[in-house]
Amino acid sequence: MSSKDYEISKQKSSRIFVTIDQEKEQLLAYAKKLMREPKFEILVWTEEAKKKVLHYFERILDDPCVKYVAWHLRKPKHKSVLYHSIDVALIGISYAVANKHDEATCLLYGKGGFIHDNGKRFIPVDIINKPEKLNDEEFSVMRLHAPFGYDDLSGAGFEDDVAIACTSEHHPTYPHISGDVSELGKLVAVFDSFGALTEYRPYPRYFKKLIVEGSFKPNEALEVLVEDMKEGKLDAKIVQRFVSIGEISRYIH
Ligand SMILES: [Fe+2]
Numbered sequence: 001m002s003s004k005d006y007e008i009s010k011q012k013s014s015r016i017f018v019t020i021d022q023e024k025e026q027l028l029a030y031a032k033k034l035m036r037e038p039k040f041e042i043l044v045w046t047e048e049a050k051k052k053v054l055h056y057f058e059r060i061l062d063d064p065c066v067k068y069v070a071w072h073l074r075k076p077k078h079k080s081v082l083y084h085s086i087d088v089a090l091i092g093i094s095y096a097v098a099n100k101h102d103e104a105t106c107l108l109y110g111k112g113g114f115i116h117d118n119g120k121r122f123i124p125v126d127i128i129n130k131p132e133k134l135n136d137e138e139f140s141v142m143r144l145h146a147p148f149g150y151d152d153l154s155g156a157g158f159e160d161d162v163a164i165a166c167t168s169e170h171h172p173t174y175p176h177i178s179g180d181v182s183e184l185g186k187l188v189a190v191f192d193s194f195g196a197l198t199e200y201r202p203y204p205r206y207f208k209k210l211i212v213e214g215s216f217k218p219n220e221a222l223e224v225l226v227e228d229m230k231e232g233k234l235d236a237k238i239v240q241r242f243v244s245i246g247e248i249s250r251y252i253h
Pocket residue numbers: 116117145146170171192
């Protein structure tokens with residue numbers, strides 16, 4: 001399948017008013033489970049802060065754009081994307097809580113993490129879940145998820161800077177990016193990378209390691225973020241801040 005074929009098969013969605021009441025408990029239960037993973041130990045240091053993160057996560061589920069994305073990702077074939085979205089939302093909120101940001105910022109980073117891969121539901125599932133490294137053609141199709149994510153949200157009425165930053169800009173090195181990437185886009189890129197590295201799922205660049213050992217341990221993932229920062233793929237200031245939270249946590253635990 002080429003990118004051109006894929007363009008033809010993409011369908012725009014226009015359903016905005018959705019309810020995820022039935023799914024909400026499941027989403028919260030998964031979020032609670034995830035918060036017990038070691039990666040959150042390095043971002044959120046106390047039980048009180050963990051509760052705060054989960055509280056904000058619950059709050060973002062009332063955001064119409066988050067609801068819209070959750071509603072579409074609730075289908076079994078998008079399960080891996082939904083779980084990743086929950087993970088990245090929790091990482092975004094955790095980063096904001098660790099930095100003692102205000103409530104609006106905590107909610108914003110959580111929302112950004114939740115909606116960032118909205119476009120992946122337009123990418124064939126066999127590419128999303130491929131257990132081997134993607135070839136060049138598959139990767140060119142995969143890259144479309146970023147612009148498609150925003151096309152879809154804008155078509156559904158979520159046409160704003162937050163939606164652009166979180167979907168279209170969360171892979172700052174993708175070829176569709178021509179101008180400057182917003183601060184929010186750069187932040188979501190870091191949350192996304194940390195999530196992708198620490199989740200048990202195929203991650204093409206480090207595929208060999210995944211096969212042998214599973215996903216990266218939190219501290220190893222921080223090292224990869226630093227490597228990517230040095231190569232100019234991730235924002236230096238944000239990565240340094242992210243890593244410093246992890247380093248401080250060593251003195252607390
Ligand atoms: Fe992505």
